[in-house]
Amino acid sequence: MLFNKSVLISSCVFALATVASAAPTPADTTIDGYTAAVIDTRRFCLFLPFEAGGSISQNEDMAFSFCTASLSQAPRAMVRPAGVMPAGFIKSTHLVKTDNYVQLTGRINRSAYKLSKNDSGGQYDPKAPLGSSCAGYNYFVQLIEPDVQIYCIRCCKNKSDCPTDNSTRGCKAVLGGNYS
Numbered sequence: 001m002l003f004n005k006s007v008l009i010s011s012c013v014f015a016l017a018t019v020a021s022a023a024p025t026p027a028d029t030t031i032d033g034y035t036a037a038v039i040d041t042r043r044f045c046l047f048l049p050f051e052a053g054g055s056i057s058q059n060e061d062m063a064f065s066f067c068t069a070s071l072s073q074a075p076r077a078m079v080r081p082a083g084v085m086p087a088g089f090i091k092s093t094h095l096v097k098t099d100n101y102v103q104l105t106g107r108i109n110r111s112a113y114k115l116s117k118n119d120s121g122g123q124y125d126p127k128a129p130l131g132s133s134c135a136g137y138n139y140f141v142q143l144i145e146p147d148v149q150i151y152c153i154r155c156c157k158n159k160s161d162c163p164t165d166n167s168t169r170g171c172k173a174v175l176g177g178n179y180s
């Protein structure tokens with residue numbers, strides 16, 4: 001199915017106000033429906049199928065960013081995500097921040113977004129959905145695996161830190177990290 005993206009996104013415009021310090025670098029980056037973000041363990045945006053229950057891989061071209069409530073509602077943040085992160089979907093967050101990238105990994109409750117236990121997942125990156133990005137970084141790679149209920153995202157300055165050529169191998173092989 002096809003969505004009118006501009007209508008979907010403009011229907012969710014959030015008020016602008018004062019969290020300059022909350023914004024990713026560069027401070028004036030706009031987070032819209034095509035932008036992931038990882039600021040800290042409470043403020044981040046991930047790509048999800050627009051409709052609850054959608055297959056991760058079948059929506060690689062039709063995913064939109066969903067931001068945590070604390071980021072979506074941040075006054076004055078330039079945040080216009082497609083949606084607010086489904087309540088209860090993210091079960092844990094483990095942040096790794098280096099000079100070259102920021103990474104968030106952890107567990108999901110697939111039921112909170114009606115994802116299928118048979119969905120072995122897939123990858124979102126700048127080519128899928130085409131034109132997507134991660135706020136303040138040049139590259140990103142995100143995987144979600146509903147069958148084993150984990151997710152991972154890394155936003156990178158350098159392409160070599162964000163490998164997109166192993167999408168079928170899953171979070172643990174591609175990015176490593178903590179999934180407790």
Ligand SMILES: *[C@@H]1O[C@H](CO)[C@@H](O)[C@H](O)[C@H]1NC(C)=O
Pocket residue numbers: 088109110111112
């Ligand atoms: C997962 O989400 C479902 C639906 O929201 C809820 O009923 C269930 O209790 C949640 N399970 C856990 C372990 O949080």
Ligand SMILES: *[C@@H]1O[C@H](CO)[C@@H](O)[C@H](O)[C@H]1NC(C)=O
Pocket residue numbers: 116117118
């Ligand atoms: C998962 O796969 C099994 C076996 O193919 C099937 O019986 C079941 O209905 C599927 N469940 C979902 C939620 O798709």
Ligand SMILES: *[C@@H]1O[C@H](CO)[C@@H](O)[C@H](O)[C@H]1NC(C)=O
Pocket residue numbers: 100157158160
């Ligand atoms: C990343 O790129 C910058 C400049 O493009 C370079 O100075 C730096 O050494 C690179 N870092 C890694 C880990 O490749």
Ligand SMILES: *[C@@H]1O[C@H](CO)[C@@H](O)[C@H](O)[C@H]1NC(C)=O
Pocket residue numbers: 163165166173174
């Ligand atoms: C991707 O997979 C190929 C083939 O298995 C492997 O050679 C390569 O090292 C992998 N790259 C990364 C970044 O894991």
